Amino acid sequence: CLWQLKVTDTFLKNNGDIICIVGTGMGKNLAFWSPLALKDTGIPIVVTPLNQLGDQSVSFLERAGIRSIAISAETAS
16 A cells, blocks of 8 residues: 555654554554665554453564564553
8 A cells, every 4th residue: 555655664764753544444554664674773552442452462563573662551551
């Protein structure tokens, strides 16, 4: 999808902050996770509306060898 390529390209070129608003199931994760596999600098922050989505993201990224954490009311101290 063109918007996924634009987000990934902007991320990899460090062209500034990225705000990506698309519907559920449209592939936001691919746009933000693919650069993580190609570039190991910086700290991407992905905000999700549900704790479960954050936990799923952490699980997937860790299986791919990418360090990540989910921050929620349950984990904050």
